[in-house]
Amino acid sequence: MLPITGYLLSFFSICGAKPCFGLIFVLCDHMKILCFLLFLLPTALVSQVVNTEVVDSLAIDAEKFAGIDSFGSLYSIENNELFKQQGSSIFNYNNVQLGQLASVDLLNPLEITLFYPDFNTVIQLDNTLNEINRIDFNTLPEFKNVVFARTAIDKSFWVFDENTQQLEVFNFQNQRFTVINQPIPGKVIDMTSNYNFCWLLTEQKVYQFNIYGSLLNTWQNDGWERLSQHNNDVLAFNEIAAVMIVESEKEPLKIPLSEKPIEQLQLSGETLYIYRGSTLHTLRLQRLKKQE
Numbered sequence: 001m002l003p004i005t006g007y008l009l010s011f012f013s014i015c016g017a018k019p020c021f022g023l024i025f026v027l028c029d030h031m032k033i034l035c036f037l038l039f040l041l042p043t044a045l046v047s048q049v050v051n052t053e054v055v056d057s058l059a060i061d062a063e064k065f066a067g068i069d070s071f072g073s074l075y076s077i078e079n080n081e082l083f084k085q086q087g088s089s090i091f092n093y094n095n096v097q098l099g100q101l102a103s104v105d106l107l108n109p110l111e112i113t114l115f116y117p118d119f120n121t122v123i124q125l126d127n128t129l130n131e132i133n134r135i136d137f138n139t140l141p142e143f144k145n146v147v148f149a150r151t152a153i154d155k156s157f158w159v160f161d162e163n164t165q166q167l168e169v170f171n172f173q174n175q176r177f178t179v180i181n182q183p184i185p186g187k188v189i190d191m192t193s194n195y196n197f198c199w200l201l202t203e204q205k206v207y208q209f210n211i212y213g214s215l216l217n218t219w220q221n222d223g224w225e226r227l228s229q230h231n232n233d234v235l236a237f238n239e240i241a242a243v244m245i246v247e248s249e250k251e252p253l254k255i256p257l258s259e260k261p262i263e264q265l266q267l268s269g270e271t272l273y274i275y276r277g278s279t280l281h282t283l284r285l286q287r288l289k290k291q292e
Contacts, residue, residue, distance in 0.1 A: 049288050050244055050253045052272065056282040065264040065275035069109040074280075077101060082114065084129055093129040107151040107194060115149040122149045122157060135172050142177060144168070148191040150198070153211060158193045160200065167198060167209060180213040192227040192234065199234050201227050206236060206245065219245055219252065230267045237265050244285075255285075 062076035062083065069075070073086040080101050081094040095101075099118025106112060111132070114123040124133035135157075137144045148160040155173045160166070165183040170176070186202040193199065197216075200207045201224060208217040224236035224243070234245040236252065239261045243252035257274070264275035272283040 050255055051286040051288060052256055052283045053286065054281060055284050058280045058282070060275070060278055060280050062278075065266075065273070065280055066104040067106045067266050068268060068273060069106040070268075071109055073109065075104060075106065077104070082125075082129065091129040093125055093131070095123065098123070103148070103150075105149075105151045111151070113149065113151045113157065115146075117147060120144075120146055122146075133172065135170075140175065144170075144177070148188070150191060150193040151195070152193065152198075153195040158191070158198045160188055160191055167200060169211065178213075180209055180211075181207075181215065189225060190227045192229045194229060194232070197232060199227055199229060201225075201236065206234070208234075217247065222252075226265070228265055228267045230269055233267065235265060235267045235272075237262060 060074075060076055062078045064077040066075035066077050066082065071086070073084055076083050076085075080096070081092055082101065082104060084091040093114075095116070097119075098116035098121055100116065101114060102117045103115045104112065105114075110127050112125040112127075112129070114125065115121075116123065120137040122133075122135040122137075123131055126132050137146050137159075144159060144161045145163045146159045147162045148158075150158045152158045152169055154171070156169050156171045159168050159170050159177075161168060165185075165188075167180040167184070169178045169180060171178075180198075184200060184202060184207065186204050188200050188202050190201040191198065196211045198209050198211075200209070201221065203221060205221055206219040206224070206227070207215060209215055219236075221236070222243075223238055225238045226236070228235045228237070232247065235255070236243050236245060240259060242255040242257060242262070242265060244255055244267075245252050255272070260276050262274055262276065264273075266273040270285045270287075272285055274281045274283065
């Protein structure tokens with residue numbers, strides 16, 4: 001009869017498994033003593049990898065790609081003027097008095113949020129780019145030096161105040177601010193959000209907050225300069241590379257891309273839009289499970 005160690009080695013050989021430490025009790029009939037053996041049990045770790053496939057390319061005659069909304073309409077910026085192409089219809093909005101248009105938030109295509117940092121002002125547009133709301137933070141009783149503004153839930157905006165280094169939620173119906181967090185260390189270089197969650201990118205980290213002010217997660221910033229999110233998945237990217245931050249993964253997932261510079265990038269479900277040199281490339285993301 002083979003000794004117990006022989007049985008264990010034969011078992012692992014048949015299973016083709018790598019052992020991990022465990023504890024087994026062996027009672028030897030002849031010696032009548034209790035023996036303790038450490039042995040390795042089969043284990044497997046499953047993680048994700050992301051592949052990309054180019055499915056379309058479209059030439060865009062514009063300075064900047066501003067995004068594609070949930071209805072498939074295309075937004076672009078030319079000479080600081082916002083354009084929307086919906087089928088054969090084209091709409092535009094321009095406000096030269098407010099300075100540079102810094103961001104276009106398409107989370108709600110019926111209430112599009114524009115931010116003009118030069119004049120500390122947020123503009124909301126309807127689906128034909130008519131102005132429906134204007135918030136001038138300079139005129140509020142509680143002054144805020146806003147550097148980022150995005151759409152939040154229930155007639156509210158996520159705003160980041162550079163003076164206090166704090167993320168806040170501003171309800172524009174009752175004109176009230178709610179402080180979300182303690183001051184953020186370091187300079188905030190980008191912000192993205194949906195109705196219930198907000199992500200801040202600093203030179204050191206990425207922070208995730210919920211609408212109640214809880215800090216949910218932090219990730220190390222490995223040279224990323226911009227953020228884009230969809231359904232709680234976040235892309236962090238710079239001119240040459242991008243990663244996907246997924247809550248279920250300990251480390252960001254690398255997105256395989258060509259080495260051409262990235263001008264603009266947008267994540268929409270399993271679709272990735274990349275704007276390079278007046279061409280909008282549409283990529284399909286494929287998430288695969290990898291056993292380690």
